[in-house]
Ligand code: FES
């Protein structure tokens with residue numbers, strides 16, 4: 340079994356003592372990738388969502404050992420600093436779907452995974468996809484607008 344994970348395109352071998360950490364703490368504390376947030380720590384809020392092999396997964400509910408050999412993308416890896424924003428990120432900016440920003444990385448990555456499997460969603464489908472991601476600020480309307488816009492733009496842009 341491999342003893343490394345791929346994080347934002349980079350192969351990383353966690354130390355022996357890090358294998359029992361939860362993935363969220365490992366990303367934030369060991370790798371200094373602080374985009375994923377700790378909102379609840381018990382799998383309820385979605386603020387810690389990352390992509391694992393393209394699926395939206397709650398990092399607070401995984402151990403590092405359980406994701407060895409997997410491909411992880413955090414919000415920091417969605418678009419390179421010298422590249423345009425990913426279309427979902429751009430749509431969140433365009434639609435004013437960010438207030439405090441605490442939920443935003445999880446929302447964006449949840450949307451990326453959702454649009455990959457549902458490229459032309461209806462608004463009710465978008466709302467259902469966000470059911471388990473909590474936002475205390477926006478009332479969700481602008482977030483749904485943003486994902487709807489991203490769905491229109493994605494075929495023209497990178498996935
Ligand atoms: S911090 Fe992981 S779901 Fe809330």
Ligand code: FES
Pocket residue numbers: 436437438439440441442443473474475476477
């Ligand atoms: S923008 Fe503040 S929690 Fe969603």
